Amino acid sequence: MATATKERKEIDLDALAAIRREAAGKEPTVRFGGKTFKLPVEMPFAVVEAVGKIRGAEDDEERNVVMSQLMVDLSKALFGDQYKEFLDLHPSTNDVTALVENISIVYGTDSGESQASGTS
Numbered sequence: 001m002a003t004a005t006k007e008r009k010e011i012d013l014d015a016l017a018a019i020r021r022e023a024a025g026k027e028p029t030v031r032f033g034g035k036t037f038k039l040p041v042e043m044p045f046a047v048v049e050a051v052g053k054i055r056g057a058e059d060d061e062e063r064n065v066v067m068s069q070l071m072v073d074l075s076k077a078l079f080g081d082q083y084k085e086f087l088d089l090h091p092s093t094n095d096v097t098a099l100v101e102n103i104s105i106v107y108g109t110d111s112g113e114s115q116a117s118g119t120s
Contacts, residue, residue: 017042020041020042021041021042024041024042025041026041027039027040027041028041028106028107030078030079030099032086032089032091032095033089033091035085035089037079037082037085037086038082039078039079039106040078040080042107043103043104043107043109044077044078046073046074046076046077047073047074047077047078047103049073050069050070050073050074050077051070051074051100053066053069053070070100071093071096071097071100074096074099074100074103075087075096075099078099078103
């Protein structure tokens with residue numbers, strides 16, 4: 001197993017990620033506009049970072065501004081090279097909000113709380 005040791009002083013994230021991806025199995029998918037988009041096997045950290053930004057917003061006005069950027073950041077992180085293809089299908093704000101609300105469920109990180117709460 002690839003772990004850090006005193007002798008080596010290296011953390012091989014590539015090897016550890018390969019082990020996690022193999023254990024995770026099939027990647028999650030999003031079906032939209034009659035197309036199926038494959039998402040990364042592991043939730044990208046950019047998604048966690050974007051959600052953290054909205055949770056850190058001080059008030060509703062700031063939260064709305066942050067939420068707009070969150071939707072872009074989250075979509076780019078999840079769709080990667082397929083981002084433009086996803087945009088070409090003209091998703092609505094409600095479509096992307098539904099994605100935000102359900103992403104933690106498909107990655108198994110659901111805490112029982114909606115990530116997009118407080119944006120209405």
